Amino acid sequence: MSELFNEVDEDLRREQLRKIWEKYSLLIILVAVLIIGGVGGWRIYSHFEAKKAAEAGAAFDRASELSEQNKPAEAEAAFTKLAAEAPGGYRTLARLRAAGEAAKRDAAAAVKLYDDLIADGSVGALEKDLARVRAGALLVETTPYDTLLAKLEPATTASGTYRHSARELLALAAWKANNAGETRKWVETLSNDPETPSSIRTRAEALQALLPPAAKS
Template sequence: MALPPNTNEAFLREVDEELRRDQLATFWERWGRWVIVAIVVGLAAFGAFLYAQHRTEQAAGIEGEKLQAAFAKLGANNPTAAAAPLADIAASKRDGYRALAKFTQADIALQKNDLKGAAAKFAEVAADTSVAQPFRDLALIRQTSAEYDGLKPQVVIERLRPLAVPGNAWFGSAGEMVAMAHLRMNRRDLAGALFGQIARNDDVPDTIRQRAVQMAGVLGVDAIAPNEGSKAQ
């Protein structure tokens, strides 16, 4: 016996709904526990991320306050009291704080005329690949300056050669030490040329440029840039 149209549509809807309920029940029986586990793990991971971020910001704030306190002690001419907090920050996992603390420790050692201790701290920063390259370069220059009298000229030249070029941020400081190393090796031609480059470079600090002008003149090198010569006329 055929079903009336309305009854047929109602029957089909009921069958369709029953099929969906069966599919959902089957899915939940098979995968329900894993769905719950995934949700719990996701929420736990998100909570752990928020907590770690909060702890990181909190720890950075504490280290910042500790570093500020160490600088205050140094400003009060009390390096002994600053030693402990600086040592703590020098072991930090935060690159900037760690490098700054080691730079400060090295400067304190220099004030005590402890060249070896200062050079060791600068060397640690120079070798730290997690620190930005300009700070590593500066540390290498400071290390070389502290060790300069005990280094062979060729070691100075090889160490600072990549920095002793126009355009490098530390060209003046590195170039001056390399030029002096050339002089120690009796290479007046190389020393004079480098002093001339330093003297004509507007990006080099004035004190270094003035010394370079004097040294270039002694070595017979014209250290006046063309535009400066035209102005003088």
């Protein structure tokens, strides 16, 4: 008897499947095609992205070689081209390197490139801080302290990767502006940060020794 019931159940299942297939066969085929196409498309996309990354890496190496060969104009052109065409990670790095090469011929042009990076919402905070510090290094000799403070202060936060360099530049700029109070503030900030590199700490101590006694009290 149970075998008869099983056979009936099996027939019912087959009939239900047949009706489902007749009703939804086109949809099922379409979904299957889309899944297969999606998997294939993703593999193609991944392949081309990997190829683009490899090509960008090779182009970056060639541009770096031009820089090492003391060919700043050619290196700058190569990095600029890479910045326009490369995938995101290489693009930002190439822009930083292009600005670095530009600094060898024209500090103002390099600062403009760094400022463009800082203003770009697609650039990460780490890269922006690096651009701030590099621009600050070019400007410290000629720029008023308050102007440099506005540019560099965002990079001086306690969690900033480049905070020590930014703080040192601001201490030096304040000293050049005869602003003993601001010089003292940045020197003490460097001294109180246990992660300040020894080379920067030594220069900060030397600068502190130049401050008038009232500023060190």
